[in-house]
Amino acid sequence: MRPIETRYARSGDVRIAYQVVGQGSFDLVFVPGFISNLDLQWEDEGYSRLLKRLSAFSRLILFDKRGTGLSDRVDSHHLPSLETRMDDVRAVMDAAGSGRAAIFGTSEGAPMAMLFAATYPERTRALVLYGGYANFHKWVMPPERLEAFIATTETAWGTGATLPNFAPGRVDDPHFSRWWARFERLSASPTAAAALARMNAGIDVRDVLGTISAPTLLIHRRSDVRVDPEASRFLARKIPGARLVEIAGRDHPVWTGDVDRVADLVEEFLTGEPAVADTERVLAALLVTRIYDTAKLGDRMWGERSLRYQETWRMLVGRHGGRTSGTHGELMVSRFDGPARAVRCAAALREAAQQIGVASAQGVHVGEIELRGPPVGLTARVTMQLAGLAGRGDILASRLVADLVVGSGLHFVDAGRVSLDELEEPLPVVHATSEQHLEPACRQKARPAEPAALTARESEVVNLIADGKSNAAIAAELSLSEHTVKRHVANILLKLDLPSRAAAAAFSARHTGSDGP
Helix, strand or coil, X not given: CCCCCCEEEEECCEEEEEEEECCCCXXXXXXXXXXXXCCHHHHCHHHHHHHHHXXXXXXXXXXXXXXXXXXXXXXXXXXXXXXXXXXXXXHHHHHCCCCCEEEEEECCHHHHHHHHHHHCHHHEEEEEEECCCCEHHXXXXXXXXXXXXXXXXXXXXXXXXXXXXXXXXXXXXXXXXXXHHHHHHHXXXXXXXXXXXXXXXXXXXXXXXXXXXXXXXXXXXXXXXCCCCHHHHHHHHHCCXXXXXXXXXXXXXXXXXXXXXXXXXXXXXXXXXXCCCCCCEEEEEEEEEEEECCCCXXXXXXXXXXXXXXXXXXXXXXXXXXXXXXXXXXXXXXXXXXXXXXXXXXXXXXXXHHHHCCEEEEEEEEEEEECCCXXXXXXXXXXXXXXXXXXXXXXXEEHHHHHHCXXXXXXXXXXXXXXXXXXXXXXXXXXXXXXXXXXXXXXXCCCCCCHHHCCHHHHXXXXXXXXXXXXXXXXXXXXXXXXXXXXXXXXXXXXXXXXXXXXXXXXXXXXXXXXXX
């Protein structure tokens, strides 16, 4: 994408930075929240995705509010009123040659958008408010919490310390956490951030709500961590004809979570037509592999094993017909054309982790992703959350994965439902079982397990399992094919009525210990 040109509009004695993107049939002014940076926002996957979606059906006008990003700073001793800041919208529209526009106000930008719509009804085509509110102290934070937040900005600004206040669901995402720290530093200084917080604390536009005449859409996340959803419910009651849509999620910034859901709602409201399906998106299976150090190996040994595992990961993903899509800290993301390949690859990766000596946990999910570039969006985040919820050695998959691989020979065990931030309902999940494609789907009534039930060859195999050897290693030692070893393992589990290789290893150790070597 070519660089976006940044220009400056004069609003009184202040210069306001703005950009214009897209060539749609109507103008859409995006009023950002607490802080922003016109250049940096294009570097975040979610933010750039949202802006590209909006500019696909409109002429999108972006700007940094005074005191933030590329615009002039404010005097912390003489803070401007909301009316003065609201007039920055008019100045940007004038500079961009926009006589009338739809106004999209997000978070702290929503009160400014509401005041503009009430003050300039002839220039307001429609109004969209995301995560908005009419009174700061009532629906965002009371005075005592505000002072604690300001104290954080004055002591830890630029480190990403405010991220839990806005997007707790992204705290464990190291890539996003680093971006957020830069976002803080490049959007405002500590002094400016504190001044902005104090400016926002004075917001109260409740008296103007009844005078807004523009068609209005309200969007609010049902578990929003920063702005109480009651704020939008109040707006829906007070703004004539306003429509409220509550969506799943708790992370507050509009560019986090399911940005396509937000863009779909905005596009349909402003154009009168449902959003057109994106031909650049495809259905794919994602596998997220998480490794971690439970043995306290030390930095050097852990680094060596981690590097070795990543090399093995790339090799196994390719061998199973997948493509590696990058890493996020200790998370490794890969994509496959079908879920069966993803699950089989996960099983191979689990075995590799055991051999290398690292702990692994994996998540598998199916959904739409971008045809080009690394997987981002809801499908990727759900898969990462599944990997985060999976226990050591587990392959935790959505029920959809199991439904799509019926007849493949893979077996799954129901694991209940999990609640994820961005989903409307709890997600049904399953565990992929060990030796899935060869273990019996159901077992007969339990019977005593006796070593005599095994053939000589099966006894050899179970002893090698107890030694921690993989199927491939057993095949090499006994001069058998790997497929034959797998069949021996399946027969051993069936004869001894055992659930897994680990149980077979324990059985062998127990009987060897009692009978002698």
